[in-house]
Amino acid sequence: MVRFTAAVGIVLIVLGVGAYALSGAASVTALIPAFVGLPMLGCAALARSAAGRKPGLLVALGIAVLGALGSAMNVLKIGDAIAGTAERPAAVWVSTVMFVLLVGYVVVAGRDQLKSRSTSAG
Template identity: 70%
Template sequence: MVRFTTALGIALVVLGVGAYVLTSAVSVTALIPAFVGVPLLVCAAVARSASRRRAALAVAVAIAVLGALGSSMNAFRIGEAIAGTAQRPSAVWVSAIMFVLLVAYVVVGVRALLRSRSAPAA
């Protein structure tokens, strides 16, 4: 799960920086995926310690839930972006990608946390 958290954090930072650069650095809001990815990378770094792993991953899942909720507003406008009627189509696409990545992470993360809770202590 630590590797997945690291990979997701890197993917979100790349997505945010890429969106910022591709939109000609017009708005700092294009960096929102990076603003979610950096705390996930911090959680992944903390989770490398076995004694702090579960707590760090729980915080990472909480950050992912908040990020998914925040990106859902634009993500559900994907139909407008496909039809070409969205006011900011790049924001809709970035939000949709971020939403899908974070929801997948939340599902996998919750399952991993529940599995670790039911596992016998070593």
């Protein structure tokens, strides 16, 4: 799970920096995926130690939930982006990619947390 957390963090950082560069550095908001990915990468680094594994992964899970909720607003505009009528189509696409990554992370991490609880409880 630590490697998966690091991978998602790195992908989000690349997504944010790429969006920022491709937008001509017009707005810092293009870096939002990187602002979510960087603390997730930090959580993965914390989770490499035995003592930091559980808190690091739980904080990463919380960050992923908040990031998914924050990006959901633009995801609702995906129909407009597909139709070509969105006001900021690049932001909609980047938010959608971020949302899909984070929801996938939440599902995998949530299952991992439930699995670890059931094996430690029994």
